[in-house]
Amino acid sequence: xxxxxxxxxxxxxxxxxxxxxxxxxxxxxxxxxxxxxxxxxxxxxxxxxxxxxxxxxxxxxxxxxxxxxxxxxxxxxxxxxxxxxxxxxxxxxxxxxxxxxxxxxxxxxxxxxxxxxxxxxxxxxxxxxxxxxxxxxxxxxxxxxxxxxxxxxxxxxxxxxxxxxxxxxxxxxxxxxxxxxxxxxxxxxxxxxxxxxxxxxxxxxxxxxxxxxxxxxxxxxxxxxxxxxxxxxxxxxxxxxxxxxxxxxxxxxxxxxxxxxxxxxxxxxxxxxxxxxxxxxxxxxxxxxxx
Numbered sequence: 001x002x003x004x005x006x007x008x009x010x011x012x013x014x015x016x017x018x019x020x021x022x023x024x025x026x027x028x029x030x031x032x033x034x035x036x037x038x039x040x041x042x043x044x045x046x047x048x049x050x051x052x053x054x055x056x057x058x059x060x061x062x063x064x065x066x067x068x069x070x071x072x073x074x075x076x077x078x079x080x081x082x083x084x085x086x087x088x089x090x091x092x093x094x095x096x097x098x099x100x101x102x103x104x105x106x107x108x109x110x111x112x113x114x115x116x117x118x119x120x121x122x123x124x125x126x127x128x129x130x131x132x133x134x135x136x137x138x139x140x141x142x143x144x145x146x147x148x149x150x151x152x153x154x155x156x157x158x159x160x161x162x163x164x165x166x167x168x169x170x171x172x173x174x175x176x177x178x179x180x181x182x183x184x185x186x187x188x189x190x191x192x193x194x195x196x197x198x199x200x201x202x203x204x205x206x207x208x209x210x211x212x213x214x215x216x217x218x219x220x221x222x223x224x225x226x227x228x229x230x231x232x233x234x235x236x237x238x239x240x241x242x243x244x245x246x247x248x249x250x251x252x253x254x255x256x257x258x259x260x261x262x263x264x265x266x267x268x269x270x271x272x273x274x275x276x277x278x279x280x281x282x283x284x285x286x287x288x289x290x291x
Contacts (some may be wrong), residue, residue, distance in 0.1 A: 003047075008051050012058075021165070025163045065090075074114075098124075117161060121222060131201040135172075145165070179201070180287035182283045184198055208238060208239070227247075230251035252269045
């Protein structure tokens with residue numbers, strides 16, 4: 001439970017952080033909230049030679065709608081999403097996701113950017129961002145790079161970020177009228193990682209048919225998973241329980257869970273089916289109320 005030796009560097013700008021990352025490469029890890037990195041260091045699962053603390057970098061804690069996008073700075077805390085009137089009223093799926101993360105003590109420090117950059121398929125935000133078709137903004141020596149969320153997660157704890165790049169922002173398309181989303185998590189106890197969880201987003205046209213659908217899954221494959229086949233079932237159809245059951249079945253078929261202390265793979269796949277169905281129903285309720 002004691003980290004290995006490392007050198008600590010506190011930076012005061014994005015440019016300084018990028019410069020250090022360019023110099024140090026894979027020898028360095030970025031510290032934002034630290035709620036994943038520090039435990040991994042204590043268990044010696046991560047042993048960086050350098051820790052670069054970005055918490056004093058100004059201008060990375062913004063949360064605003066601008067230019068048709070919800071923009072979330074890399075240092076926005078989970079507790080900010082939990083308490084923000086903007087998020088609670090217009091993006092309840094993000095509120096759901098934040099509330100499902102650990103406990104209040106963790107949420108006071110944990111950051112949205114860190115949750116994504118960690119690349120853990122058991123984290124909640126990756127599934128939600130996949131459902132919402134988010135983009136990740138990275139800054140590196142060559143400037144700014146915008147990465148579609150479908151291209152961001154490469155493997156377990158591996159993302160598209162280069163060793164010399166810093167995640168600085170998450171961009172989500174502003175939710176249109178008649179749209180809604182939900183994130184539902186099934187866990188052994190409050191604050192635990194999910195046995196399985198699902199994020200669902202739906203947008204309806206004036207006749208009530210589904211014109212946009214997003215489904216993301218947590219802890220059900222080696223990386224965060226988007227259930228594209230399930231989404232395709234929904235497009236152009238009037239919503240119904242029967243349709244949602246078909247989509248949930250296709251989502252469950254797309255999973256590749258492992259058997260572990262949280263249950264056998266077949267059990268997790270069955271839980272996924274139920275979580276997707278329930279998340280779709282709640283997303284529909286919110287979409288119909290957002291007319």
